[in-house]
Amino acid sequence: MIGLGLIGGSLLRALSDGGRSAFGYNRSAQTVADATAAGYRASDDLVATLRQAASDDAMIVLATPVTVIDDLLKSIAEYAPNCLLTDVISVKQPVAQAVARLAPGMRYVGGHPMAGTSQSGWAATDPQLFTDAMWMVTTEDHTRPDDWLAVASMARAVDAYVVPAAPDAHDRAVAAISHLPHLTAATTAAVGAGESGLALRLAAGSFRDGTRVAGTAPALQRAMLEANGIALLNVLSEAIDRLIAARDELRDNGTVEILVDDGHRARNAYEAVTGATPAPITGVVVGEHGWAHELRRQAHQARVWIG
Amino acid sequence: MIGLGLIGGSLLRALSDGGRSAFGYNRSAQTVADATAAGYRASDDLVATLRQAASDDAMIVLATPVTVIDDLLKSIAEYAPNCLLTDVISVKQPVAQAVARLAPGMRYVGGHPMAGTSQSGWAATDPQLFTDAMWMVTTEDHTRPDDWLAVASMARAVDAYVVPAAPDAHDRAVAAISHLPHLTAATTAAVGAGESGLALRLAAGSFRDGTRVAGTAPALQRAMLEANGIALLNVLSEAIDRLIAARDELRDNGTVEILVDDGHRARNAYEAVTGATPAPITGVVVGEHGWAHELRRQAHQARVWIG
Known part of the structure; x- marks a missing residue:
């Protein structure tokens, strides 16, 4: 596990707790100390970790923000070039391109578990994080x-369902269902907070749920969204078009019927x-x-691989 | 209680369970049968209910969608003109105007409990619905x-906090923190569902929470939003402006920094x-x-009246 934040740390814990041999690297000595104190194998020595992986013929899981993978990929290609490489990063085409450029000889199969909270870091890790989650492979x-x-099989070992997809289809899908929601949540939060202390005082369930992901650390949000910029631009433009149409309908006809009905459907x-x-x-x-x-064909009908 | 849906029914239950004398009207015989079977006083005879209220010098709580209040206000003014009237409707200026027009002699103090779910109807009622909720008076x-x-005092009797506000300030505030979130949720849902079955399959926490209120019955959403059209137009335009600025920033500079930072703050x-x-x-x-x-001044600093 290269990176022991929310996803990488939870995966290290889930695999270890399940009896699998797993060990991790993190650049923060504090995180490594926390993981070690909790009984997990962790190190802040990247080269030693990668040499161990090479020696064990381990699978390497890249679990860092996409913004820092270039140097890591160079090290992985240098010290563990024969290992199978996967990742848990929220965007797939840019990672595949980086692997092709910086670790071109390696076997690589991308991954993306659809699990997360607005929390981050080792303290937020949870070995149950992936239970019944979707894991795109x-x-x-x-x-x-x-x-x-x-x-x-690693995804199945932590009780996730496997969703097969092509990298471009994945990136379009997550732009729509994961990245756009960050921008609509941020917008809802900013407009609400800009109104008055009275408004925040009256804010209830619709505001609480609708703005939750705006509480995620901005650097993590930006790394995720900006890495998927082109797909995000497309769905953001569609969202703007829908809101403008709703504004015009409300202004001219006093109704929000079309948008409310579409959203409900x-x-x-x-x-x-x-639900099932x-x-x-x-x-x-x-x-x-x-x-x-x-x-891929069956996954487009919302089916999952269970092995 | 005139209307025994989610809010009116929960209020009837909370007041009755707390030992207060309370009774309700609903036009649906089935709802009345359900409420009666659960041990509450309910009737589908509006005139009899209002005559009882007049005889008891009861407070009348109007708890129906805003779209049906005109005829009810005429009946209230005819059969119980000396009762104190309040309501639990999500918009205040239009209700105050309707009262002034259709029940001009009555004492009226508007109310709005910030409590609700995407469910509706008697089956969804919960006597704890108002616990620690904000109740605008x-x-x-x-x-x-x-x-x-x-x-x-009625709001305090069901364990809600009282938030004093002028009707126009209330309507602007709820447009921002309650009504706009319905439109951003509907937009997020519609764009996500329009992508592919794969997208809905991968949808996780950010989509689930960000689209929850889009599941509310469309007629209820429309009644609430369209009654507050002018205030909603203002915040909707602001939301559109923010999203357009984010799109331009993403397209031209590859970043979503401003919106993500604003949303996080x-x-x-x-x-x-x-939180406290x-x-x-x-x-x-x-x-x-x-x-x-x-x-009002202290409520604008997010303080509440507790008596």
Whole structure:
């Protein structure tokens, strides 16, 4: 585990608690001390950690903000070039490009667990963080089946469901359902707080829930959103268009019917998808002809891989 | 209680459970049967209910959508003209205007409990709904102290805090912190659901929380938002301006720094106001010279009246 923040630290704990051999690196000596005191294997020596990974033929999980991966990838390629590499970063095309540029010989299968809170750092880690969460695993036509299965199996080992996707489809999807919500939450919060102390005093459930992710550390939000800038621009423009149409409808006709109805239908669609146990992908053997395409096709129907 | 939906029904239950004499009207015989079966006094006969209120010198609480109050106000003015009237409707200037037009002789002090869920109807009622909630009570220079105290005391009887405000200040505040969040939630939901089944499959906490209120019944959302159209137009325009500025900043400079930072500061301000026990309004005796002005002034500093 390279990085022991909320995601990396929780993954180290979940895997270790489940009896898997796992160890982690973090640049902060304090975090390493906290993890070690809690009974986990951690080090602030990157080279020693990577040499251990190479010696164990371990899978390396890159679990840092996307903004700091370049130097780490160079070190990984230098000290553990034969290890399988995955990551838990919220955007996939930029990471894949960085791997191709800085660690071109390595086997890499991207990952992204859809789990998080507005908290960050080791203190916020939780070995149950991934239970029933969706874990996107990059699934391309040229992905090696054994590598894919290794990454998918790690996700399953911490009780997550595996969602196969192409990197570009993943980045568009998370722009819509994860990154845009940060900007609408920030907007809602800023407009509300700008009104008066009375307004914040009266703020209740709709404001509390609608602005929650605005409380995430700004540097983490920016790293996540700005790395997915092009996909985010598209969905942000669509959001603006919808709000302008609603403003015009309200001003000219006194109604917000179209936006409220569209939003209600959309929320119902979301609840239908997420309210029940996910339907499993069926009839695919990983490695057989066309397996990656078929996994992606069924994932687009909201199905998950459970092995 | 005129209307036994989420708010009116919860209030009937909370007051009755607390040993107060309370009874309610609802036009739906099924709701009345449900309330009666649960041990509460309810009737689907409006005239009989109002005559009982007049006979008991009861306080009348109007707890229906704003869209249906005109006919109810005419009946109230006809059958119980000497009762004190309040309401729990989410917008105050339009209700005050309707009262002035349709029940001009009545004593009226507006109210608005900031409590609710995306559920509605008697089945969703909860006698604890108002515990620690903010209950705005209309506080104008001409408000009669005894009437104000009667309404504020009812809110305190169900464990809510009282927030004094002028009707126009209330309507601006709730546009920002209650009504705008419905439109940003609807937008976030609609853009996310429009992307793909994959997107809804990957949707996690930020989408779930950021779109929750979009699940409220559309008719209830529209009644609430459209009744506060002018104030809502103002904050909606501000939200659009902020999102356009963020889009331009992202497109031209690759960053979302300004909006993310503003949103984070705003969320922190909200948490500072709501995270602790509310500071009480002090040094005001209701009815003394300038009492209403002083209550409003302290409420603008996020203080609450606790009696």
